[in-house]
Amino acid sequence: MLANDLLTRMEQGDRRALARLMTLVEARPPEIYAVMSRVARLARGTPRLGITGPPGAGKSTLIDGLIRLLRGRGKTIGAVVIDPSSPFSGGAVLGDRVRMQDHAVDPGVFIRSLGSRGSHGGISRATMEVALLLDAFGMDEILIETVGVGQTELDIMGIADTTVVVLVPEAGDTVQTLKAGLMEIGDIFVVNKADREGALRMAAELRAMVEQTPSPKSWSAPVLLASAREGQGLEELLEAIVGHRQYMSDRPEAEAFRRNFHRRQLIEIILAELGMRLDANPAAEAIYERVMAGAQDPYAAAAELLTDPARLAELLRLRR
Numbered sequence: 001m002l003a004n005d006l007l008t009r010m011e012q013g014d015r016r017a018l019a020r021l022m023t024l025v026e027a028r029p030p031e032i033y034a035v036m037s038r039v040a041r042l043a044r045g046t047p048r049l050g051i052t053g054p055p056g057a058g059k060s061t062l063i064d065g066l067i068r069l070l071r072g073r074g075k076t077i078g079a080v081v082i083d084p085s086s087p088f089s090g091g092a093v094l095g096d097r098v099r100m101q102d103h104a105v106d107p108g109v110f111i112r113s114l115g116s117r118g119s120h121g122g123i124s125r126a127t128m129e130v131a132l133l134l135d136a137f138g139m140d141e142i143l144i145e146t147v148g149v150g151q152t153e154l155d156i157m158g159i160a161d162t163t164v165v166v167l168v169p170e171a172g173d174t175v176q177t178l179k180a181g182l183m184e185i186g187d188i189f190v191v192n193k194a195d196r197e198g199a200l201r202m203a204a205e206l207r208a209m210v211e212q213t214p215s216p217k218s219w220s221a222p223v224l225l226a227s228a229r230e231g232q233g234l235e236e237l238l239e240a241i242v243g244h245r246q247y248m249s250d251r252p253e254a255e256a257f258r259r260n261f262h263r264r265q266l267i268e269i270i271l272a273e274l275g276m277r278l279d280a281n282p283a284a285e286a287i288y289e290r291v292m293a294g295a296q297d298p299y300a301a302a303a304e305l306l307t308d309p310a311r312l313a314e315l316l317r318l319r320r
């Protein structure tokens with residue numbers, strides 16, 4: 001089916017069309033620009049909530065709980081789950097699937113898993129675009145789950161309007177080593193699995209760190225306790241999220257954030273396209289071969305190309 005028909009059907013609320021558009025976003029055929037341009041104009045600017053933290057912290061369980069809570073309030077929800085544990089299938093791990101199954105039959109919920117590899121031009125761009133599709137589809141809330149403490153969540157910085165960092169009582173060492181980066185990204189901290197020992201101490205440590213971290217914002221990140229599996233602490237989390245959104249919308253940096261997001265979006269789109277062109281151009285093969293054979297290091301090869309704009313332009317000109 002033509003991408004335009006898919007779009008029309010998606011606008012009419014067809015979930016299968018939405019799913020196929022998401023597949024298109026990952027496969028990235030040339031017509032993607034026309035499609036996403038329409039999607040971008042349909043999108044309403046729905047806030048994106050990022051949930052990040054180490055594997056096993058309970059992010060999916062927390063999202064599951066938030067979905068239930070929000071559904072109870074009549075909200076529709078789109079979620080993007082980035083799951084590096086399943087690079088080949090691009091699907092969710094079994095646990096996620098089983099847990100999220102309840103929502104699969106709910107027309108007010110749409111959950112999409114992205115493999116952390118296999119998305120042309122990077123996971124960051126794919127996430128942005130899937131979130132944009134969910135926005136254009138008309139979801140009231142958009143949740144993004146990413147795994148990691150250190151790298152991946154930096155990617156959702158700039159994608160998420162509010163970032164929740166989920167930790168567990170035992171994560172003390174991790175927190176100490178990652179201090180700065182971790183403190184910077186979190187708008188809200190959740191010590192999940194508060195049914196376990198050490199949760200209070202962990203929360204107190206985090207609070208002290210939040211206070212010590214110099215921040216250009218006057219927002220002081222709350223540190224909450226939750227037990228996602230028992231459904232405890234979710235109301236408070238939702239309250240904190242709403243509080244952060246309100247704070248942001250009243251701030252001068254809200255406009256700067258919006259502008260910066262669009263700027264990043266544009267750069268991501270261009271980079272993804274350029275990367276694909278370079279990757280697919282047979283004329284660039286000789287360069288790759290040199291690097292792959294170890295005859296030239298990738299930095300020297302890149303520098304050579306970057307200082308020869310005419311040659312670079314030649315390599316970027318064509319798309320299959």
Ligand SMILES: Nc1nc2c(ncn2[C@@H]2O[C@H](COP(=O)(O)OP(=O)(O)O)[C@@H](O)[C@H]2O)c(=O)[nH]1
Nearest residue numbers: 055056057058059060061192193227228229230
């Ligand atoms: N004890 C306890 N276990 C939890 C809690 N929340 C989640 N879990 C368990 O922690 C494991 C990992 O949860 P999951 O949501 O998949 O973590 P994710 O990798 O961060 O998405 C699962 O076995 C959950 O049942 C909690 O509040 N308390």
Ligand SMILES: [Mg+2]
Nearest residue numbers: 059060096145
């Ligand atoms: Mg998960």
